[in-house]
Amino acid sequence: MNQEVSFYEVKKYKTGILNWILSTDHKRIGLLYLYSILAFFIVGVCLGLAMKLELIAPGKTIMEAQTYNAVFTFHGIIMIFLIIIPGLPAVFGNFLLPIMIGAKDVAFPKLNLLSWWIYVLGAVVALMSQFMGDGPPDTGWTFYAPYSFKTSTTMLPAIIGAFILGFSSILTGLNFIVTIHRMRAPGMTWLKMPLFPWSLYATGWIQLLSTPIVGITLLMVVAERTMNIGFFDPALGGDPVLYQHLFWIYSHPAVYIMILPAMGTISEIIPTFSQKTIFGYKAVVASTLLIAFVGYFVWGHHMYTAGMSDTAVWLFSLMTFLVAIPSAVKVFNWIATMYKGSINLKVPLYWALGFLFLFMVGGLTGLVLGAVATDVQVHDTAFVVAHFHFVMFGGVGTAFFGAMHYWFPKMYGKMYDESWAKVGFYTFIVGFLLLYMPMFWLGMYGMPRRYYDYLEQFHGGNIISSFGALVLVAGLAIIIINLVTSARKGKKAEKDPWHGKTLEWQVDSPPTLENFDTIPVVEKGPYEY
Amino acid sequence: MEKVTTTHEHDHYDHEGSKLGMWLFIFTELLLFGGLFITYAVYKYLNPEAFHMAAEELNVGVGAINTVILLISSATIAMSITALQQNNIRLTKVMLEITMMLAITFLINKYFEWGAKISHGIYPGSDHLMEMSRGEILFYGLYFFMTGLHALHIIVGVAFIAVVYSKILKRKVNAERYVLLENSGLYWHLVDIVWIFLFPLFYLIT
Ligand SMILES: [Cu+2]
Numbered sequence: 001m002n003q004e005v006s007f008y009e010v011k012k013y014k015t016g017i018l019n020w021i022l023s024t025d026h027k028r029i030g031l032l033y034l035y036s037i038l039a040f041f042i043v044g045v046c047l048g049l050a051m052k053l054e055l056i057a058p059g060k061t062i063m064e065a066q067t068y069n070a071v072f073t074f075h076g077i078i079m080i081f082l083i084i085i086p087g088l089p090a091v092f093g094n095f096l097l098p099i100m101i102g103a104k105d106v107a108f109p110k111l112n113l114l115s116w117w118i119y120v121l122g123a124v125v126a127l128m129s130q131f132m133g134d135g136p137p138d139t140g141w142t143f144y145a146p147y148s149f150k151t152s153t154t155m156l157p158a159i160i161g162a163f164i165l166g167f168s169s170i171l172t173g174l175n176f177i178v179t180i181h182r183m184r185a186p187g188m189t190w191l192k193m194p195l196f197p198w199s200l201y202a203t204g205w206i207q208l209l210s211t212p213i214v215g216i217t218l219l220m221v222v223a224e225r226t227m228n229i230g231f232f233d234p235a236l237g238g239d240p241v242l243y244q245h246l247f248w249i250y251s252h253p254a255v256y257i258m259i260l261p262a263m264g265t266i267s268e269i270i271p272t273f274s275q276k277t278i279f280g281y282k283a284v285v286a287s288t289l290l291i292a293f294v295g296y297f298v299w300g301h302h303m304y305t306a307g308m309s310d311t312a313v314w315l316f317s318l319m320t321f322l323v324a325i326p327s328a329v330k331v332f333n334w335i336a337t338m339y340k341g342s343i344n345l346k347v348p349l350y351w352a353l354g355f356l357f358l359f360m361v362g363g364l365t366g367l368v369l370g371a372v373a374t375d376v377q378v379h380d381t382a383f384v385v386a387h388f389h390f391v392m393f394g395g396v397g398t399a400f401f402g403a404m405h406y407w408f409p410k411m412y413g414k415m416y417d418e419s420w421a422k423v424g425f426y427t428f429i430v431g432f433l434l435l436y437m438p439m440f441w442l443g444m445y446g447m448p449r450r451y452y453d454y455l456e457q458f459h460g461g462n463i464i465s466s467f468g469a470l471v472l473v474a475g476l477a478i479i480i481i482n483l484v485t486s487a488r489k490g491k492k493a494e495k496d497p498w499h500g501k502t503l504e505w506q507v508d509s510p511p512t513l514e515n516f517d518t519i520p521v522v523e524k525g526p527y528e529y
Numbered sequence: 530m531e532k533v534t535t536t537h538e539h540d541h542y543d544h545e546g547s548k549l550g551m552w553l554f555i556f557t558e559l560l561l562f563g564g565l566f567i568t569y570a571v572y573k574y575l576n577p578e579a580f581h582m583a584a585e586e587l588n589v590g591v592g593a594i595n596t597v598i599l600l601i602s603s604a605t606i607a608m609s610i611t612a613l614q615q616n617n618i619r620l621t622k623v624m625l626e627i628t629m630m631l632a633i634t635f636l637i638n639k640y641f642e643w644g645a646k647i648s649h650g651i652y653p654g655s656d657h658l659m660e661m662s663r664g665e666i667l668f669y670g671l672y673f674f675m676t677g678l679h680a681l682h683i684i685v686g687v688a689f690i691a692v693v694y695s696k697i698l699k700r701k702v703n704a705e706r707y708v709l710l711e712n713s714g715l716y717w718h719l720v721d722i723v724w725i726f727l728f729p730l731f732y733l734i735t
Contacts, residue, residue, distance in 0.1 A: 178553070182549070212558070212560040213561075217564060230666060236670070237663025237667040242568065246564055
């Protein structure tokens, strides 16, 4: 095979699309995920915008209550199961993990392609719920029992879709763990591995060890709906609170499936744009593993008001607070990395700084929810929604855009347009703050989540929030259009436009089919400047 | 020390890596059943009497026979791996055939066992079951769900073994490259060990 041309030029089939959907090349699979996720993201954003427009005034504005219920459910299913859970690992993990550890591909390339196909299957099944039977699901993305088996809406495809998507996630995690164990380049010991692969490693374990729990829980709900087995139905002896336990045993660690790779991305961007080695490499690694581990024992913080023993409540609260320690270790390390570095203020670093700020707000408001007394006040209010969007959208979302700009030259061999990217960034941040900041206040004063209507006293905050949504969408449009046009018409990128030190900056932009002509031998740590 | 061979991706064969992958997959399977074992534990704790009574209705004899069948089949598949390592293809095939036969026998027993319960009107959602206490409803719900899911794993396991068997016939799985057989063996042991837990939980807690 010709080693000179980029992987885009290597074609096995005559029909263009087959070269993508049948390819076992990790880079093509990463891009397949990117395009699928982008498509779903646009749908999810439109649904979010529709909700915000509904809330611009009290009472019915643009949709009925039932439609609103369906919209927030579908928004949640798309954003959680189709976008942020696969998110960074499936896109950037696939594209970059093998390159960053000096390998030609992942350990199981065919399984990798299968994961994408399972993802597509799960997505199609989940989408079917919108067009079948007695209307789209209206339970929220959490599928809480007993409502999820009492409602007459089309639940089964949504639940089975989520189950199938879990499979895809497990297989990706499995593939990455084996890849990291078996395929690191000679000389790349565990402690010479870059931090993004480290975060994928910890994420892989969470994907493996927590996804099956939600898988079986969803199957139990399916059995409940189809065979009348009363696992969670009090009338048949079951306990709905058990559903919540089982659901959050997965779904809390799942937020670390989302946030750990985001943190890994930030740990790559900051040293590169500070031209300085990461401060406390080992502490960052340890905090990654610690977050993954402690994250298993905090699920109860979603259920303070659901009926648990007081002992369980304070234990879960304590464990939740403990997660703040490794998270803060990371934040301090990132800031210390920038200290006295030669800062190269480019767009990826903008996003990393945006991440730091928004994630910090999200993290600190998380403590308001982790503390029992304050949680009882703000439970199930707009405050929770604001917190969640700060960590997920403000955290994972900004990291995703950071990664997108950071690795854009590597993926497309082109440079994005710097000034438009900055415009996009500022519009995004302004829109984001306008959208979600008021929701903290609204929640504090008692505006419940998941209602299409509200009291007059909440009108002002909601107007600001809805206006922010429009700004935010404009920002997203600028970012996406800029990236798409740059991918086609941008300036040609060099191998190493940011003077990064990790292995992906030593291969061509875009890389050749097998990434490396000869597998490199690693002698130094990943960030030695 | 540039001595790394540049094999093409499709020729990539990593015995240790494949086995590691299988072990990881087995962890997920264990946790899948783990969710059910938690559910079982909670409801057994809440309904000790009803679980005791309902368990007496299950046929310990059939359960015990099925346990023995699975244990033997685990032994035969292990033997097939050793046979293949020693390049004794004939013995490998015989051992795999026995394993698959035993698996099918297990399913046949299961079929009759379930059939007997269903003919007595005990199955999820049946009128007869709905007249029983809540603990008993839960017990039978768990019984059908967990043994059903386990039976599904038996079917997947047999299919897996059948695929490996055909690859042995084509010499694609052989004395040098036997990791696929080893992995099917690992999977089969998983199916076996899950049953080892299901058997006492449903049949022996009287
Ligand atoms: Cu949580």
